[in-house]
Amino acid sequence: MGNIIKKICCIGAGYVGGPTMAVIAEKCPEIEVYVVDMNAERIKKWNDDDLSKLPVFEPGLSEVISKCRNKNLFFTTELKKNLASSDMVFISVNTPTKTRGVGAGQASDLKWIEASARQIAEYAQGHTIVIEKSTLPVKTAQTIKKILMEANQDNSPLKNNLKSFSILSNPEFLAEGTAISDLKNPDRVLIGGEDDKAINALISIYKKWVNKEKIITTDLWSSELSKLVANAFLAQRISSINSISALCEKTGADIKDVSIATGTDKRIGKYFLNAGPGFGGSCFKKDISNLVYICNYYGLAEVSSYWQKVIDINSWQKRRISKIIIEKLFNTLSGKKISVLGFSFKANTNDTRESPSIDICRDLMEEGANISIYDPKVKESQVSAALNIDTFNNSLGYKNFKFASSLNDCMKDSYAVIVLTEWEEFAHLDWDQIYSMMIKPAWIFDTRSIVDKAKVDKAGFNFWRIGS
Numbered sequence: 001m002g003n004i005i006k007k008i009c010c011i012g013a014g015y016v017g018g019p020t021m022a023v024i025a026e027k028c029p030e031i032e033v034y035v036v037d038m039n040a041e042r043i044k045k046w047n048d049d050d051l052s053k054l055p056v057f058e059p060g061l062s063e064v065i066s067k068c069r070n071k072n073l074f075f076t077t078e079l080k081k082n083l084a085s086s087d088m089v090f091i092s093v094n095t096p097t098k099t100r101g102v103g104a105g106q107a108s109d110l111k112w113i114e115a116s117a118r119q120i121a122e123y124a125q126g127h128t129i130v131i132e133k134s135t136l137p138v139k140t141a142q143t144i145k146k147i148l149m150e151a152n153q154d155n156s157p158l159k160n161n162l163k164s165f166s167i168l169s170n171p172e173f174l175a176e177g178t179a180i181s182d183l184k185n186p187d188r189v190l191i192g193g194e195d196d197k198a199i200n201a202l203i204s205i206y207k208k209w210v211n212k213e214k215i216i217t218t219d220l221w222s223s224e225l226s227k228l229v230a231n232a233f234l235a236q237r238i239s240s241i242n243s244i245s246a247l248c249e250k251t252g253a254d255i256k257d258v259s260i261a262t263g264t265d266k267r268i269g270k271y272f273l274n275a276g277p278g279f280g281g282s283c284f285k286k287d288i289s290n291l292v293y294i295c296n297y298y299g300l301a302e303v304s305s306y307w308q309k310v311i312d313i314n315s316w317q318k319r320r321i322s323k324i325i326i327e328k329l330f331n332t333l334s335g336k337k338i339s340v341l342g343f344s345f346k347a348n349t350n351d352t353r354e355s356p357s358i359d360i361c362r363d364l365m366e367e368g369a370n371i372s373i374y375d376p377k378v379k380e381s382q383v384s385a386a387l388n389i390d391t392f393n394n395s396l397g398y399k400n401f402k403f404a405s406s407l408n409d410c411m412k413d414s415y416a417v418i419v420l421t422e423w424e425e426f427a428h429l430d431w432d433q434i435y436s437m438m439i440k441p442a443w444i445f446d447t448r449s450i451v452d453k454a455k456v457d458k459a460g461f462n463f464w465r466i467g468s
């Protein structure tokens, strides 16, 4: 076995697998990178000539794709052949929270991880370095290891092929919306494992563009746990600042000033301290729930409830905003058109998973409001699926939401505008013109602190902003 990696296969062409492999392919032109997904529709979109159809929207992604696709970067559903001929396999499949059984609502469902491990065990040949990219509960590598090791002893037709495996953990720290720049210029690369040869093979890939000092190596478990802890600490900052936003609203302090004044202390740091409608995204809630579950499992009830509170504050923040909107609109939304600006969980992504917009829209729909939603990148079908419009049991029993194709459609004849995602274009709207087409008294609720107060005051709006 040498350290030279010629071919990489990644299972899972999602928000993590797609961009990560694209950057590896760009930085390592001598390596062939195959990204495999069982979802044929998704693979078709990755291969579309029209780059606006890529399944993932990320600034800078389409440039990398057009440079490398079908040169040394391939998107395919063909797993067997590609596993057999790869030296290195990344597992980048989703690990949703379990919806039933032991640990429902908290523990990660590892069925896709197990399925991937079984496929690798069956089809891989020779020596294969298997890398966990998905965020996983601590000690998952053990499960993967067990499945892979058994592969040498089973009765499959491949029995006579010599196979061996090394398992590494290499968690992804990219944030959506800045994925390409995070990948190209990471704060650190974390590699956990026991096999030095395998670790060095992975280091030799990252070394192409990341300084050696930024590459941290640990044991497998520390690496897996560090990813959960990093996300828990980030989410905790948001719940902390959001809890203080409520106190600011009661006392007349301004959360923007408090955030700056607090964050300029080097020990605290200025990043990730923006109050908002609560954190969303596929990771924070899932990973903290997982941490809560693991702590409970090991009998650490206090530690578990400490982290649970970060999730509780996040749910409370969303509900709190819905209640304020209802109250300001004379405690009745029945039949009123309400405009929602932004449905993705943050700006610069088309991802809606766990978006605060989902819960807030549902609260308002439950009150009888007619919601009109505009988002520059999210599609109507995503909004319908996220709001689960066919099964959503609002007491009114009808689908009181519309997807607006333009900002004008979204805001015409509405009683209130709620800014839920910090898309740049929402910071530069013509509020005078918008005011003229709305029902009076017209309200703006700015949950992201991006609207210019002086301008909307001048236009005649009633204005509410988070934490002021």
Ligand code: UDX
Residues within 6 Å of the ligand: 011, 012, 013, 014, 015, 016, 017, 036, 037, 038, 039, 042, 092, 093, 094, 095, 112, 115, 116, 133, 134, 135, 172, 282, 283
């Ligand atoms: C997911 C998790 O959310 C994250 O915690 C983890 O770190 C990486 O995986 P993401 O890439 O955003 O992140 O998930 P998603 O966009 O759902 O992509 C996963 C892909 O894996 C899907 O396209 C799915 O079709 C594919 N998949 C899943 C397979 O190809 N084979 C499987 O057996 C299971």
Ligand code: UDX
Residues within 6 Å of the ligand: 172, 173, 174, 175, 176, 177, 231, 234, 238, 271, 272, 273, 274, 275, 276, 277, 278, 279, 280, 281, 282, 283, 284, 345, 346, 347
């Ligand atoms: C996060 C982690 O940042 C990343 O390292 C990990 O790999 C995956 O999870 P992501 O969920 O893509 O990334 O986005 P992130 O930028 O962390 O934002 C998460 C949520 O927090 C968003 O809903 C965002 O709007 C919110 N947020 C973020 C705030 O409300 N205030 C802030 O100051 C920062």
